[in-house]
Amino acid sequence: MSKFSxxxxxxxxxxxxxxxxxxSDLVVSLGEIIIESxxxxxxxxxxxxxxxxxxxxxxxxxxxxxxxxxxxxxxxILEGMKLEAEGKLDxxxxxxxxxxxADESNVAQGFLALDRAAGKRVIATFKAKGQISEAIEALSxxxxxxxxxxxxxxxxxALYLEQHLYQQARxxxxxxxxxxxxNHLSHLKYAEILYTSDNIPLALREYxxxxxxxxDYLRALYGIxxxxxHLLSLENTSSSxxxxxxxxxxxxxxxxxxxxxxxxxxILNTYSRKSRDxxxxxxxxxxxYIVEWLQAA
Amino acid sequence: MVQPIANxxxxxxxxxxxxxxxxxxxxxxxxxxxxxxxxRDQVTIxxxxxxxxxxxxxxxxxTKALQRGTVLRLYGNNIPxxxxxxxxxxxxxxxxxxxxxxxxxxANQPVNPxxxxxxxxxxMEGMKKNMAMIIPQTIIMAWVNFFFSGFVLIxxxxxxxxxxKSMLQRGVETPDMDVTWVSSLSWYFLNLFGLRSIFTxxxxxxxxxxxxxxxxxxxxxxxxxxGQPQDFHKLFLAERENLELTPHEWELEDVEYRLLVKYxxxxxxxxxxxxxxxxxxxxxxxxxxxxxxxNKLKTRRKGGGKRD
Numbered sequence: 045m046s047k048f049s050x051x052x053x054x055x056x057x058x059x060x061x062x063x064x065x066x067x068s069d070l071v072v073s074l075g076e077i078i079i080e081s082x083x084x085x086x087x088x089x090x091x092x093x094x095x096x097x098x099x100x101x102x103x104x105x106x107x108x109x110x111x112x113x114x115x116x117x118x119x120x121i122l123e124g125m126k127l128e129a130e131g132k133l134d135x136x137x138x139x140x141x142x143x144x145x146a147d148e149s150n151v152a153q154g155f156l157a158l159d160r161a162a163g164k165r166v167i168a169t170f171k172a173k174g175q176i177s178e179a180i181e182a183l184s185x186x187x188x189x190x191x192x193x194x195x196x197x198x199x200x201x202a203l204y205l206e207q208h209l210y211q212q213a214r215x216x217x218x219x220x221x222x223x224x225x226x227n228h229l230s231h232l233k234y235a236e237i238l239y240t241s242d243n244i245p246l247a248l249r250e251y252x253x254x255x256x257x258x259x260d261y262l263r264a265l266y267g268i269x270x271x272x273x274h275l276l277s278l279e280n281t282s283s284s285x286x287x288x289x290x291x292x293x294x295x296x297x298x299x300x301x302x303x304x305x306x307x308x309x310x311i312l313n314t315y316s317r318k319s320r321d322x323x324x325x326x327x328x329x330x331x332x333y334i335v336e337w338l339q340a341a
Numbered sequence: 342m343v344q345p346i347a348n349x350x351x352x353x354x355x356x357x358x359x360x361x362x363x364x365x366x367x368x369x370x371x372x373x374x375x376x377x378x379x380x381r382d383q384v385t386i387x388x389x390x391x392x393x394x395x396x397x398x399x400x401x402x403x404t405k406a407l408q409r410g411t412v413l414r415l416y417g418n419n420i421p422x423x424x425x426x427x428x429x430x431x432x433x434x435x436x437x438x439x440x441x442x443x444x445x446x447x448a449n450q451p452v453n454p455x456x457x458x459x460x461x462x463x464x465m466e467g468m469k470k471n472m473a474m475i476i477p478q479t480i481i482m483a484w485v486n487f488f489f490s491g492f493v494l495i496x497x498x499x500x501x502x503x504x505x506k507s508m509l510q511r512g513v514e515t516p517d518m519d520v521t522w523v524s525s526l527s528w529y530f531l532n533l534f535g536l537r538s539i540f541t542x543x544x545x546x547x548x549x550x551x552x553x554x555x556x557x558x559x560x561x562x563x564x565x566x567x568g569q570p571q572d573f574h575k576l577f578l579a580e581r582e583n584l585e586l587t588p589h590e591w592e593l594e595d596v597e598y599r600l601l602v603k604y605x606x607x608x609x610x611x612x613x614x615x616x617x618x619x620x621x622x623x624x625x626x627x628x629x630x631x632x633x634x635x636n637k638l639k640t641r642r643k644g645g646g647k648r649d
Contacts, residue, residue, distance in 0.1 A: 188402065189398055189401055189402040189405060190401070190405060191405050191406065191408075191409045192405055192408055192409070192412070215424075218420045218424045218428075221416075221419050221420055222412050222413060222416045222417065222419065222420060223412060223416075225416045225419040225592075246421060248597065249593040249596050249597065250593065252593070252596040252597045252599075252600045253592075253593050253596050255600055256596060256599060256600055256603065299597055299598065299601070302601055302606055302607075303597055303600070303601065306600070306601065306604055306606055310604070
């Protein structure tokens with residue numbers, strides 16, 4: 045059976061039911077394949093049901109899975125997720141820890157979707173309990189081994205940001221950029237962290253990179269605008285106080301002001317393109333003020 | 342009257358083979374070999390059923406650390422210079438000291454599979470498989486040799502040169518017999534090497550019945566033994582060297598200018614001029630960096646000297 049499609053198999057079975065034909069050989073050969081794949085479907089439905097807080101459906105799926113796979117760690121993790129969903133975080137984390145004791149590399153397994161492995165669930169329970177520092181510790185331990193897990197780095201940086209540890213969050217995002225150098229969103233996040241931690245020149249470059257990678261990315265354009273304004277105002281104040289610093293500064297003012305003009309122009313251009321047809325009187329008036337403000341700044 | 346030589350040869354060697362030889366020797370040898378091959382495949386599946394072992398956490402860490410070095414080398418240009426250099430220094434020193442190794446204390450010893458329980462297991466697996474290959478083959482060969490030594494089984498339908506004599510008439514030491522006659526032991530070898538496609542037909546691709554496979558693994562034994570664990574320390578040292586040699590050309594050095602060019606505010610020519618001026622700066626900076634590194638090397642050497 046080289047080409048097997050579920051929709052056609054299900055349709056065939058339905059057809060047979062309608063006509064009352066038996067054709068047992070065909071039914072068995074199709075049914076075997078459908079029943080084999082039913083378990084992963086159960087798992088999928090179970091997780092979706094947890095997300096929607098549909099406890100009844102989740103329970104049906106989990107009961108079926110437990111009947112079929114009595115001692116599987118994969119099902120145990122699902123059980124833990126159910127406990128998590130019910131708010132019994134401690135029970136859930138003991139389940140995960142038992143799994144990890146039996147098999148230390150159940151931190152992330154290839155065949156599992158990564159967020160379902162026991163190691164990551166432990167971190168998730170820490171986070172749900174609000175024990176951010178424990179979560180950070182566990183995640184760092186995880187990343188010490190699986191240092192090419194981009195999403196884990198992003199998560200760690202988010203946790204650090206929650207604790208206002210910008211230096212550490214910056215490090216995490218550098219790792220993300222190393223792993224996905226062409227992803228403009230990681231550059232944007234990095235630029236925002238830099239801007240927040242007052243590293244404006246570097247932030248400006250990262251914002252420029254974002255726009256280079258993704259045309260007319262508004263958030264980054266506005267970032268460029270803010271950065272250039274900041275740098276230009278610095279230039280003005282420092283030039284009045286001491287002249288020597290100006291010559292050593294990273295940018296010459298000409299490029300900065302050009303960038304600023306460019307950013308403003310692109311922002312206005314993008315917005316005028318987007319809202320041409322849906323503009324009402326009121327929003328037009330509002331827009332006029334914003335345009336004035338943007339150009340004045 | 343001169344007869345053609347070939348004719349005389351054919352006539353003089355017109356042996357008549359007993360059909361019983363065909364029925365009781367030629368075909369049985371082949372059937373036995375096929376059956377043994379199938380059996381062997383099953384045995385290997387039995388033995389190898391539980392051989393897949395998940396690598397331990399530390400083993401995963403080793404390989405991932407190596408990847409980390411590669412990633413830094415390839416994409417390091419995307420992060421600012423200080424970040425790059427911090428990572429470079431950290432990774433290269435960690436590689437040198439063997440921090441990422443499964444057993445950091447054993448960094449400088451050659452890998453000995455006996456000391457590593459996992460390596461030991463791997464060796465045992467290899468042994469088991471080899472045993473499953475070698476034992477039946479030895480038995481069959483002994484069987485053929487014992488019962489049918491000196492038998493001539495078939496005549497090939499095409500002429501061959503004299504060089505094939507040792508291949509086709511093993512066990513029959515007659516200098517005058519035509520090369521096209523095949524002895525029993527040679528028939529065994531022909532089967533051993535020639536049944537591969539039949540096994541593929543019977544058992545599918547990638548079966549373990551094939552006799553050639555253990556020949557290959559034997560040949561490989563001479564070089565790097567199969568199943569020998571890799572010496573990660575050596576790999577780390579090589580990666581460290583690569584890292585040290587990697588220059589850092591920051592991708593974002595002139596990104597704001599590139600952006601202006603992209604939106605048509607500046608021309609390509611102006612950009613090239615700007616780049617030139619930047620390169621001069623970079624050269625000056627790298628000179629500084631190299632002098633710094635030399636200083637570091639000097640101090641390191643001094644430190645090493647003291648330790649000796």
